[in-house]
Amino acid sequence: MAQTRVPTRPRRWRALAAPLALLGAVTAATAYVAAVDPNxxxxxxxxxxxxxxxxYCPxxxxxxxxxxxxxxDVGEAxxxxxxxxxxxxxxxxxxxxWLTxxxxxxxxxxxxxxxxxxxxLGALLIAYWIARNLPVGHALAP
Known part of the structure:
Protein backbone atom coordinates (compact mmCIF):
# COMPACT_ATOMS: atom_id res chain seq x y z
CA MET A 1 0.00 0.00 0.00
CA ALA A 2 1.43 3.37 -1.04
CA GLN A 3 1.87 5.94 1.63
CA THR A 4 1.00 9.57 1.04
CA ARG A 5 3.55 11.98 2.40
CA VAL A 6 1.93 14.76 4.37
CA PRO A 7 4.24 17.78 4.62
CA THR A 8 4.89 19.12 8.07
CA ARG A 9 3.58 22.56 8.91
CA PRO A 10 6.96 24.41 8.76
CA ARG A 11 7.82 22.79 5.44
CA ARG A 12 4.42 23.67 3.97
CA TRP A 13 4.84 27.33 4.97
CA ARG A 14 8.29 27.41 3.37
CA ALA A 15 6.81 25.97 0.18
CA LEU A 16 4.06 28.61 0.20
CA ALA A 17 6.45 31.48 0.90
CA ALA A 18 7.45 32.11 -2.74
CA PRO A 19 3.95 32.23 -4.29
CA LEU A 20 2.63 34.30 -1.38
CA ALA A 21 5.61 36.68 -1.58
CA LEU A 22 4.97 37.13 -5.30
CA LEU A 23 1.31 37.88 -4.56
CA GLY A 24 2.36 40.49 -2.00
CA ALA A 25 4.84 42.09 -4.39
CA VAL A 26 2.30 42.23 -7.24
CA THR A 27 -0.34 43.66 -4.91
CA ALA A 28 2.04 46.34 -3.61
CA ALA A 29 3.22 47.24 -7.13
CA THR A 30 -0.38 47.43 -8.37
CA ALA A 31 -1.36 49.65 -5.45
CA TYR A 32 1.59 51.95 -6.15
CA VAL A 33 0.82 52.21 -9.88
CA ALA A 34 -2.87 52.80 -9.05
CA ALA A 35 -1.91 55.66 -6.73
CA VAL A 36 0.88 57.25 -8.82
CA ASP A 37 -0.46 57.93 -12.30
CA PRO A 38 1.96 56.78 -15.04
CA ASN A 39 0.16 59.06 -17.52
CA TYR A 56 7.42 49.99 -28.69
CA CYS A 57 8.37 46.78 -26.89
CA PRO A 58 5.72 44.16 -25.97
CA ASP A 73 -11.47 51.25 -16.87
CA VAL A 74 -11.16 47.99 -18.83
CA GLY A 75 -11.53 49.69 -22.22
CA GLU A 76 -8.65 52.06 -21.51
CA ALA A 77 -6.59 49.16 -20.16
CA TRP A 98 1.82 27.11 -8.35
CA LEU A 99 0.13 27.93 -5.04
CA THR A 100 -1.95 24.74 -4.96
CA LEU A 121 4.25 32.40 -26.29
CA GLY A 122 7.68 33.61 -27.39
CA ALA A 123 6.57 33.59 -31.04
CA LEU A 124 3.37 35.47 -30.09
CA LEU A 125 5.39 38.12 -28.22
CA ILE A 126 7.74 38.62 -31.17
CA ALA A 127 4.83 38.87 -33.62
CA TYR A 128 3.08 41.35 -31.31
CA TRP A 129 6.32 43.34 -30.91
CA ILE A 130 6.69 43.65 -34.68
CA ALA A 131 2.99 44.28 -35.40
CA ARG A 132 2.61 47.13 -32.92
CA ASN A 133 5.45 49.00 -34.63
CA LEU A 134 4.07 48.67 -38.17
CA PRO A 135 1.65 51.20 -39.69
CA VAL A 136 -1.05 48.50 -39.97
CA GLY A 137 -0.70 47.73 -36.24
CA HIS A 138 -1.09 51.30 -34.99
CA ALA A 139 -4.12 50.19 -32.91
CA LEU A 140 -1.76 48.01 -30.84
CA ALA A 141 0.49 50.95 -29.92
CA PRO A 142 0.00 52.26 -26.36
Missing part, protein backbone atom coordinates in the same frame (compact mmCIF):
# COMPACT_ATOMS: atom_id res chain seq x y z
CA UNK A 40 1.74 62.08 -15.82
CA UNK A 41 5.30 62.82 -16.90
CA UNK A 42 8.14 62.43 -14.43
CA UNK A 43 6.76 59.67 -12.21
CA UNK A 44 8.40 56.69 -13.93
CA UNK A 45 11.39 56.22 -16.22
CA UNK A 46 10.85 55.78 -19.94
CA UNK A 47 11.01 52.27 -21.38
CA UNK A 48 14.70 51.77 -22.26
CA UNK A 49 13.85 50.10 -25.58
CA UNK A 50 11.49 52.93 -26.55
CA UNK A 51 14.07 55.52 -25.48
CA UNK A 52 16.89 53.86 -27.46
CA UNK A 53 14.99 52.95 -30.63
CA UNK A 54 11.74 54.92 -30.72
CA UNK A 55 9.89 51.60 -31.09
CA UNK A 59 5.52 45.65 -22.47
CA UNK A 60 5.13 49.30 -23.45
CA UNK A 61 1.91 50.65 -21.98
CA UNK A 62 1.65 47.95 -19.31
CA UNK A 63 1.93 50.36 -16.37
CA UNK A 64 -0.76 52.57 -17.85
CA UNK A 65 -2.81 49.40 -18.46
CA UNK A 66 -2.46 48.39 -14.79
CA UNK A 67 -3.38 51.94 -13.70
CA UNK A 68 -6.50 51.96 -15.86
CA UNK A 69 -7.48 48.45 -14.75
CA UNK A 70 -6.98 49.37 -11.07
CA UNK A 71 -9.42 52.24 -11.62
CA UNK A 72 -11.96 49.96 -13.32
CA UNK A 78 -7.19 47.18 -23.35
CA UNK A 79 -6.15 50.18 -25.43
CA UNK A 80 -2.85 50.56 -23.55
CA UNK A 81 -1.61 46.96 -23.94
CA UNK A 82 -4.15 44.43 -25.22
CA UNK A 83 -1.79 41.45 -25.10
CA UNK A 84 -0.78 42.09 -21.49
CA UNK A 85 -4.43 42.47 -20.48
CA UNK A 86 -5.37 39.22 -22.22
CA UNK A 87 -2.45 37.40 -20.56
CA UNK A 88 -3.45 38.45 -17.02
CA UNK A 89 -5.95 35.57 -16.55
CA UNK A 90 -3.33 33.12 -17.83
CA UNK A 91 -0.78 34.46 -15.34
CA UNK A 92 -3.38 34.27 -12.57
CA UNK A 93 -4.16 30.66 -13.47
CA UNK A 94 -0.47 29.73 -13.47
CA UNK A 95 0.02 31.45 -10.11
CA UNK A 96 -2.95 29.51 -8.69
CA UNK A 97 -1.51 26.21 -9.99
CA UNK A 101 1.04 22.62 -5.97
CA UNK A 102 3.15 24.20 -3.23
CA UNK A 103 0.38 23.60 -0.68
CA UNK A 104 0.24 19.92 -1.70
CA UNK A 105 4.07 19.66 -1.77
CA UNK A 106 4.17 18.54 -5.39
CA UNK A 107 5.63 19.98 -8.58
CA UNK A 108 3.58 22.29 -10.77
CA UNK A 109 2.01 20.48 -13.68
CA UNK A 110 0.00 22.29 -16.31
CA UNK A 111 -0.04 22.23 -20.08
CA UNK A 112 0.83 25.91 -20.03
CA UNK A 113 4.28 25.22 -18.55
CA UNK A 114 5.39 22.83 -21.27
CA UNK A 115 8.21 23.81 -23.67
CA UNK A 116 5.94 23.96 -26.72
CA UNK A 117 3.71 26.47 -24.98
CA UNK A 118 6.70 28.60 -23.99
CA UNK A 119 7.91 28.63 -27.60
CA UNK A 120 4.42 29.57 -28.83
Missing amino acids: EAGHYPTCPFLWATGL GCGSMRMVHALAHG FGRNPLALLLLPVLGYLWWR AAAADRPVSARLVRPATAWA
